[in-house]
Amino acid sequence: MNTLARAVVVVGAGAWLAASPARAQDPLPSWNPGAARDAILKFVADTTQSGAPGFVPPAERIAVFDNDGCLWSEQPMYFQLAFALDRVKALAPSRPEWKDQEPFKSLLAGDLKGVLAQGEKGLAPILMAAHSGVTTDEFEATVTQWITTAKHPKTGRLYTEMIYQPMLEVLAHLRANGFKTFIVSGGGVEFMRPWAEKAYGIPPEQVVGSSGVVTFEMRPSGPVLIKEPKVEFVDDGPGKPVGINRFIGRRPVLAFGNSDGDHQMLQWTAAGAGRRFMGLVHHTDADREWAYDRQSHIGKLDKALDEATAKGWTVVDMKKDWKRIHPFDK
Amino acid sequence: MNTLARAVVVVGAGAWLAASPARAQDPLPSWNPGAARDAILKFVADTTQSGAPGFVPPAERIAVFDNDGCLWSEQPMYFQLAFALDRVKALAPSRPEWKDQEPFKSLLAGDLKGVLAQGEKGLAPILMAAHSGVTTDEFEATVTQWITTAKHPKTGRLYTEMIYQPMLEVLAHLRANGFKTFIVSGGGVEFMRPWAEKAYGIPPEQVVGSSGVVTFEMRPSGPVLIKEPKVEFVDDGPGKPVGINRFIGRRPVLAFGNSDGDHQMLQWTAAGAGRRFMGLVHHTDADREWAYDRQSHIGKLDKALDEATAKGWTVVDMKKDWKRIHPFDK
Numbered sequence: 188m189n190t191l192a193r194a195v196v197v198v199g200a201g202a203w204l205a206a207s208p209a210r211a212q213d214p215l216p217s218w219n220p221g222a223a224r225d226a227i228l229k230f231v232a233d234t235t236q237s238g239a240p241g242f243v244p245p246a247e248r249i250a251v252f253d254n255d256g257c258l259w260s261e262q263p264m265y266f267q268l269a270f271a272l273d274r275v276k277a278l279a280p281s282r283p284e285w286k287d288q289e290p291f292k293s294l295l296a297g298d299l300k301g302v303l304a305q306g307e308k309g310l311a312p313i314l315m316a317a318h319s320g321v322t323t324d325e326f327e328a329t330v331t332q333w334i335t336t337a338k339h340p341k342t343g344r345l346y347t348e349m350i351y352q353p354m355l356e357v358l359a360h361l362r363a364n365g366f367k368t369f370i371v372s373g374g375g376v377e378f379m380r381p382w383a384e385k386a387y388g389i390p391p392e393q394v395v396g397s398s399g400v401v402t403f404e405m406r407p408s409g410p411v412l413i414k415e416p417k418v419e420f421v422d423d424g425p426g427k428p429v430g431i432n433r434f435i436g437r438r439p440v441l442a443f444g445n446s447d448g449d450h451q452m453l454q455w456t457a458a459g460a461g462r463r464f465m466g467l468v469h470h471t472d473a474d475r476e477w478a479y480d481r482q483s484h485i486g487k488l489d490k491a492l493d494e495a496t497a498k499g500w501t502v503v504d505m506k507k508d509w510k511r512i513h514p515f516d517k
Numbered sequence: 518m519n520t521l522a523r524a525v526v527v528v529g530a531g532a533w534l535a536a537s538p539a540r541a542q543d544p545l546p547s548w549n550p551g552a553a554r555d556a557i558l559k560f561v562a563d564t565t566q567s568g569a570p571g572f573v574p575p576a577e578r579i580a581v582f583d584n585d586g587c588l589w590s591e592q593p594m595y596f597q598l599a600f601a602l603d604r605v606k607a608l609a610p611s612r613p614e615w616k617d618q619e620p621f622k623s624l625l626a627g628d629l630k631g632v633l634a635q636g637e638k639g640l641a642p643i644l645m646a647a648h649s650g651v652t653t654d655e656f657e658a659t660v661t662q663w664i665t666t667a668k669h670p671k672t673g674r675l676y677t678e679m680i681y682q683p684m685l686e687v688l689a690h691l692r693a694n695g696f697k698t699f700i701v702s703g704g705g706v707e708f709m710r711p712w713a714e715k716a717y718g719i720p721p722e723q724v725v726g727s728s729g730v731v732t733f734e735m736r737p738s739g740p741v742l743i744k745e746p747k748v749e750f751v752d753d754g755p756g757k758p759v760g761i762n763r764f765i766g767r768r769p770v771l772a773f774g775n776s777d778g779d780h781q782m783l784q785w786t787a788a789g790a791g792r793r794f795m796g797l798v799h800h801t802d803a804d805r806e807w808a809y810d811r812q813s814h815i816g817k818l819d820k821a822l823d824e825a826t827a828k829g830w831t832v833v834d835m836k837k838d839w840k841r842i843h844p845f846d847k
Contacts, residue, residue: 246720323762367722380766390576391766392697392723401762403755403781409788410781412762425733432653432731432742434764436710436721451733451740458739 214360216510217353223466223508226501227357230464234440235364241462243440245365250441251395251431251452252354254372254379256486257445257468258387259350260339262477265485266346267378268310270333271317272299278316291316318375318399319416326414330381344515347386352514353503354443354468358387361441369439371395371431373423373448377414395434397422427452440464450491453500465500467491472506475516544690546840547683553796553838556831557687560794564770565694571792573770575695580771581725581761581782582688584702584709586816587775587798588717589680590669592807595815596676597708598640600663601647602629608646621646648705648729649746656744660711674845677716682846683839684773684798688717691771699769701725701761703753703778707744725764727752757782770794780821783830795830797821802836805846 218224233241234248255261275285275294285291290309293301302309321329339349358368370379370389376396383389400415422430428451431439442449442456445468453465469488470479480488495502505512548554563571564578585591605615605624615621620639623631632639651659669679688698700709700719706726713719730745752760758781761769772779772786775798783795799818800809810818825832835842 246714249722376763376766384576392579392764394766398763401759403758403785405781405784410758410784412758412785428733428740428742429731433706433728434722436706436724451735454735454740455733455742 214363215353215356217356219508219510221508223501223503226464227360227466230441230462231360231364231366234462243462247437247440248361248364248366249369249435249437249439250361250366251369251371251435251439251443251456252358253444253446253449253452254370254374254396256470257351257443257449258354258370259346260476261486262479263340263485265374266339266349267374268314269337269340269346270330270378271314273333273337274317274329275313282316315416318378319414321414323377323401323412323414326377327381330378334382344513347382348515349513350386351468351509352511352516353509355387355514357443358389362388366441367393369393369395369435371422371427371442371452373397373421373426375399376422395422395430397426423448425451428455431455442466443468444491445470446486446488447491448486450494453491454494457498457500465495465498466503467495467500468503469505471504472509472512474506475512476505478506544693545683545686547686549838549840551838553831553833556794557690557796560771560792561690561694561696564792573792577767577770578691578694578696579699579765579767579769580691580696581699581701581765581769581773581786582684583774583776583779583782584700584704584726585775586800587681587773587779588684588700589676590806591816592809593670593815595704596669596679597704598644599667599670599676600660600708601644603663603667604647604659605643612646645746648708649744651744653707653731653742653744656707657711660708664712674843677712678845679843680716681798681839682841682844683833685717685844687773688719692718696771697723699723699725699765701752701757701772701782703727703751703756705729706752725752725760727756753778755781758785761785772796773798774821775800776816776818777821778816780824783821784824787828787830795825795828796833797825797830798833799835801834802839802842804836805842806835808836 215224215227233239234243236242252258255265272294275291279285279295285295290302290305290313294313334347337346338344339346342349361368368389370383372379374396376394376398379396380391380394383394384391398419400417400419401412402415404411404413420426427449431452438459439456440459440462441464442453443466444453457463457465467488470477472478479486480492545554545557563569564573566572582588585595602624605621609615609625615625620632620635620643624643664677667676668674669676672679691698698719700713702709704726706724706728709726710721710724713724714721728749730747730749731742732745734741734743750756757779761782768789769786770789770792771794772783773796774783787793787795797818800807800816802808809816810822
């Protein structure tokens with residue numbers, strides 16, 4: 188082929204791809220046909236067709252996703268808690284006093300049930316110990332080390348393998364149509380950022396989460412940021428619209444969650460003017476993942492499910508709507 | 518011209534533009550030849566040429582800019598303070614008790630000097646009154662109304678006209694080369710977001726600033742976010758690297774400031790590995806703008822200037838380096 192012909196082919200292909208990215212291939216191959224899949228595709232079509240009543244200018248195409256239970260699994264415990272437990276065990280040799288202090292004593296004796304039975308009082312010191320007393324650079328290195336080696340107790344997989352293939356496809360389809368995708372999670376922002384780009388294609392500056400107080404310190408070796416043992420912001424429940432306002436500064440047009448912790452984020456998204464999409468991942472698949480909702484201690488989905496039903500928000504039935512759950516599933 | 522020939526021309530022009538965006542035209546036409554202009558151009562060239570020792574992958578091309586005195590003027594007072602004073606005057610009829618309360622009493626009597634003489638004690642209640650007690654949507658509307666009508670006392674221009682043309686060119690040149698540009702300012706994040714995109718091409722989600730506490734409330738009419746009269750975060754001095762860590766989650770490779778309030782942000786940027794750019798705008802032009810540095814109460818530049826000189830950071834001499842200051846200058 189000569190240069191001229193090649194140029195024509197390139198231009199032709201480019202124009203065709205630009206005009207119909209969705210038609211080139213199914214953007215949601217892991218979704219079964221049904222109302223949820225239809226609603227996602229229709230929302231993207233309605234908001235991106237210039238001149239259509241639902242059109243949203245590219246700058247306003249903000250899409251937010253919860254993480255735990257929405258982009259990756261959250262059973263039998265939040266994965267960040269698994270990180271914290273491992274971290275405390277790793278730190279224990281340098282903290283001999285923990286042998287006699289609860290909740291560390293129970294944890295180090297292998298009595299996880301004893302820790303969990305202490306509730307918030309048991310978990311808070313463990314989370315604090317695991318997430319403070321280091322620089323932000325040191326913490327990032329610790330998370331990266333853990334996330335690339337630690338295995339899930341049930342599946343034996345890396346935690347970042349336990350992400351939802353259908354949701355990856357939603358993220359990619361949105362981005363291919365000019366949406367900016369954000370995580371808005373109750374999880375720690377510095378826990379998620381080191382791996383979210385590789386796992387989800389979401390860069391650090393588009394991750395919103397809970398955070399601890401961080402302070403600047405000039406050391407002889409240079410400036411560092413120290414993670415202090417103090418909660419700064421809890422990005423959960425009513426904190427989610429607050430976090431969206433603080434970090435993003437624009438109301439999303441699409442929000443996806445899976446629990447009552449996402450309820451206010453969905454309400455905040457729904458209350459904006461124009462075309463909106465509110466979605467919930469409903470965990471209904473005890474065989475391939477987990478099944479839980481109104482009675483669950485983790486990812487409780489009750490009030491948000493009622494409002495979703497009443498308002499016609501999209502509820503994804505994991506068992507019916509998803510052909511595969513994780514990328515490693517056949 | 519037939520379609521085939523047109524396609525070839527388009528492809529040809531596209532390839533040429535893509536290969537040499539900087540050569541197509543001078544990206545910094547408002548800069549005089551000199552060390553500052555050279556340093557900016559060289560930094561962008563060094564960091565974007567694939568395979569070069571200073572190459573920075575596109576995802577890591579984070580550039581941060583202070584706002585007051587770096588992207589727009591800040592004399593004779595921070596423009597946000599002018600907003601707050603106007604706002605308190607506008608609210609006064611509904612707050613009759615202010616007639617007898619300082620600092621409102623002095624302000625409403627036209628005694629601005631009396632207000633300023635009270636220092637922090639005088640300004641804090643005014644800033645608080647101007648920035649709280651409303652929803653975030655109401656506040657945005659108020660800022661938008663003010664910024665599109667209020668005039669600067671010296672120039673008679675809209676405040677958003679008093680932005681620096683040379684810095685707009687730096688922002689555009691960086692973005693044309695794959696950098697993501699952020700504001701990192703001591704100013705209020707919700708004060709800047711409504712107009713930063715139009716003025717600088719920087720979207721709300723790339724504006725980092727100081728903030729007040731905001732709370733979620735479900736009203737009969739729907740959910741709102743209320744701005745509370747309580748400071749949450751001061752994004753100034755050591756707060757700037759903290760704000761960068763919190764909002765962006767990546768260390769910048771370029772930072773531009775103009776005062777000691779930007780010192781730690783510059784230090785934090787400088788301490789990263791690889792090619793870096795640290796810049797200061799030095800206000801040296803009493804005729805076309807203002808001249809101030811070590812002794813100024815606004816935008817004091819002292820310690821950061823010493824470190825810039827010692828370390829070879831780029832110091833922009835506004836009088837010598839800038840052909841024009843504001844877009845409206847001939």
